[in-house]
Amino acid sequence: MWMVKSLFRHRMLILELVRRDLKIRYLGSALGFVWTIIHPVLSLAIYTVIFSLVLRVPMGREASTFSFVLYLFCGLLPWLTFQECLSRSVVCIPENANLVQKMKFPTEVLSPILALSGFIQQLVGTGIFLAVLVGSGRMPGASLLLLPLLYLFQLLAMVGLGWLLSSLYVYFRDISQVLGIVLNVWFWLTPLVYPIDKAPAEFQKILALNPMSHLVGICRALFLEGSPGSLASWAYVAAFGAASFCLGMAVLKRLKPDFPDLI
Numbered sequence: 001m002w003m004v005k006s007l008f009r010h011r012m013l014i015l016e017l018v019r020r021d022l023k024i025r026y027l028g029s030a031l032g033f034v035w036t037i038i039h040p041v042l043s044l045a046i047y048t049v050i051f052s053l054v055l056r057v058p059m060g061r062e063a064s065t066f067s068f069v070l071y072l073f074c075g076l077l078p079w080l081t082f083q084e085c086l087s088r089s090v091v092c093i094p095e096n097a098n099l100v101q102k103m104k105f106p107t108e109v110l111s112p113i114l115a116l117s118g119f120i121q122q123l124v125g126t127g128i129f130l131a132v133l134v135g136s137g138r139m140p141g142a143s144l145l146l147l148p149l150l151y152l153f154q155l156l157a158m159v160g161l162g163w164l165l166s167s168l169y170v171y172f173r174d175i176s177q178v179l180g181i182v183l184n185v186w187f188w189l190t191p192l193v194y195p196i197d198k199a200p201a202e203f204q205k206i207l208a209l210n211p212m213s214h215l216v217g218i219c220r221a222l223f224l225e226g227s228p229g230s231l232a233s234w235a236y237v238a239a240f241g242a243a244s245f246c247l248g249m250a251v252l253k254r255l256k257p258d259f260p261d262l263i
Helices: 002-008 011-025 032-054 065-089 105-137 140-170 173-187 203-208 211-223 231-262
Strands: none
Touching: 002 011, 002 105, 002 231, 011 105, 032 065, 065 105, 065 140, 065 173, 065 211, 105 140, 105 231, 140 173, 140 211, 140 231
């Protein structure tokens, strides 16, 4: 696991570049890091208006707008981070060509930097969501202590897929366009704006193959139901995170030597 050792060895570099990424993201902005709070809240408001007030789609145990807000926000938290991480990671190698072409620069840190940067924003959104739950008298149960483990599996998947996509992009520049289509389809194949049990039986089988369906389902179980979720879903998400990480690491290791000549 040379790459894991490399990430640990360069941990201070990663943290510094994560800090710089967050700073540059809002450079020149009057509100600065506050946009980290505004973005998830604004996205939540838009989806809430469309699917709850306009289309009047009831969600959760209560057929009310507020239960829909909780249901939707809980699913969007991991999905938006996952989507942003992959969208940014796919082009991270050519965007940092000046660093990658330096023999001593560890290219493997680029994907973890973007994953951690997005993950920090997800944690801010999680804090907002917890505040809303507590303020509405819906205190999460002890099962919420499993949340760090779930987030770890999510982080492993984002880093691994980031390595995979960014490595392939160096060779096939159409990857970024294909990814946009895949993420759009993936969004609707994840039960974010509809409950999985309302889908046709045949479609539910397809949804069950989607690891993000299981990750979102566990999130909702932890936050909204006070339960740990199903063991099968945990196993599926853990396998997805581990497999993505190992696959991405193997592909990056194989293709990395050619990056300086191709970008």
